Amino acid sequence: MASQLKDAYGFALLATGEDQRLLQASWAAAKKRADSWSAVSKQLRSTSSSCSDTASGPDQRRSLALKPLVRRGIPFELRPTQWFQLSGAAARQAAAGSGYYDKLSGINGLPVNMLLQVSEDLSPGIFQFRIHPLFKKQEGMDAVRRILCGYLQHNPAGYFRGLAHIAGFLLIVMGLDSEQQAFWTLAALLEDKLFPYCSGQGAYGIKVELRVLDTLVAKKLPKVASHLAKLETNSTAVTPSWLSSLFTTTLPAEVTARIFDCLLLEGSKVLQRVGLALLKHYETSICAASHPAQLRKVLDSRAARLYDAESLLNTAFKGVGAMPTAVIAGVRSAAAAAVDAQMEEQRRRLELIVCRTH
Incomplete structure (x- = not known):
């Protein structure tokens, strides 16, 4: 018989007995991983300044050293800050200077066709994350809309169907109070990690x-x-x-x-x-x-x-x-x-x- 559970990010789960066993094992493993990460935040902060003059993120040597640890999973409570650092988003934000995101996140200057695209992708029939508690509130929908509008102004060639879900997921994991960090993580993900060969198109x-x-x-x-x-x-x-x-x-x-x-x-x-x-x-x-x-x-x-x-x-x-x-x-x-x-x-x-x- 299935029972109602919620995962660590607030999504409702309809899990059978075997599903629950896997979930419990996953949660137990996540708690154990936290100890392995006790010194990582300090390491990242101490080395981030060495690569802050570029938008390419952590250097190759540090990435290789962290790869085994990252593959085993970043602890839940550390993900917002670690994603911001590991992706190179922190370096991108520092290079852009204060106020950059605030200037972009409004709808002024966006072509009508792009505004219509954002509205369509966030509509109830398409944006699947509307079932999540964060997006049942207007403030959550406003935040993801600002991120999308900001990214369209930052990189007009970067939009594609599915971007709303990626931005929404980053906001769920990183938190509503980390909206700007989620924006920069999205930019680093698309332009540095996924599509550097085509300039983030x-x-x-x-x-x-x-x-x-x-x-x-x-x-x-x-x-x-x-x-x-x-x-x-x-x-x-x-x-x-x-x-x-x-x-x-x-x-x-x-x-x-x-x-x-x-x-x-x-x-x-x-x-x-x-x-x-x-x-x-x-x-x-x-x-x-x-x-x-x-x-x-x-x-x-x-x-x-x-x-x-x-x-x-x-x-x-x-x-x-x-x-x-x-x-x-x-x-x-x-x-x-x-x-x-x-x-x-x-x-x-x-x-x-x-x-x-x-």
């Missing part, structure tokens, strides 16, 4: 990463790729929101937070590893599906109740094989070329339609 970057995932599925999970081909679909068609929302609408919040721990330190390769791990985790179900719509429904349902972060991340970092940076760069370059070709073809078709109408 979010919609373009997501298209590229989706193609990268599909290529990696063919290489790493041939059974999955083969069955998807039989269904005349591919991995990104049955998992459309995984990467575009950075798993915030796919997995339980506490598992997503563990992914963000790694993502904010290590960058976009984490997205690919987690995507592969999820597909590997559900390989049997995928290969048993007879229709893409059925498969998508099954994946959404099962992922929403995947509470075992340890198992998922162990598969992501140890169970999908090596992913050398040079190899991923080559795959990404080919994916970007394919996206460019597709966009050019769409442009030509549109021009042809316009010419015919005249």
